[in-house]
Amino acid sequence: MKSALSTKETILNSAILLFNTKGYDGTSIRDISNKANVNPANISYYFHNKQGLLEACLVYFFEHYLNFLEEEVNLIALENRKECLNRAIYKILEFQGKNHFLTRFVWREISIDSQVIREITSSYLMKERYLFKRLLEEGEGNNASIYMKIIQLKSMLTMPFLNSQYLREVLHIFPQEKYFIEKYYLVLKEWIDQITVEKKETANQPIPTP
Structure with a gap:
């Protein structure tokens, strides 16, 4: 039994x-x-009912997903911000790989933007924005700039799992495999290095005189 x-x-x-x-x-x-x-x-x-199953799927996914981000945000005061972000990204990729069916379903349903999905996920997505902002940029920064970075990062985190059929049938890549997670993480890590360098270069530019 x-x-x-x-x-x-x-x-x-x-x-x-x-x-x-x-x-x-x-x-x-x-x-x-x-x-x-x-x-x-x-x-x-x-x-x-069926909506209860939908809620259970979304809650399970986002509770884990946001916990990875929150754990690293809590370490920012003690450790390098970029390393915290890198660890969060790896944990998210690993979690999504292990739960690739759930991940694909969640991101696909959110893209449909139904009333039910909005009611369940709105608070989760607002928290996600806050945590990404904390991990991506020190201080308040420029919202327009930081939001563009969040869009890019979210696209890179979700695309392999949301479009897993394309990866499998066209690129012959399996996003749930450990090998892919390791290699893809290095790509995202390189992207983070680039946007960090860009920020430093901008900060070091001389202030133009009027």
Whole structure:
């Protein structure tokens, strides 16, 4: 007999797989119960309904994702800011690789921008913006400039997992593999070095006289 925890995990994992292949709207509670080999009543017991499953997916993803950022923000006063950002990026890539089906589903649903998704994720995304801003730039800085960097960084973090089919079938790259995570992390690390250098160069330029 399955334990309560394993039954709940089985339901959630089955939902994630089906949400990826059939889409959230195209997946029914009956589909999930058949995939998980459980009674539909079990889904109602643990998650209430399909939206409850959606919320569970998003909460699990963002609680881990933001925790990686928050851990490193808390170390900024003690360690080099760039190293904190590098560690956060590696942790996020590793987490997304291990949970690539969930990652693809979450970023895809956010791109659809539905009312339900906005209600669940708005506070998470505001916190994400704050944490990225703390890790990317010392002090307040220029919001327009820092937001452009956040856009670039988020694009690089999400693209391999959101477009995993393109990577597999066109580039023959598998984003869930450890080899890819290690190599791709070095690319992002190099990008961080570049924007750090650009900031220093700008700061050292002489102030023009009127």
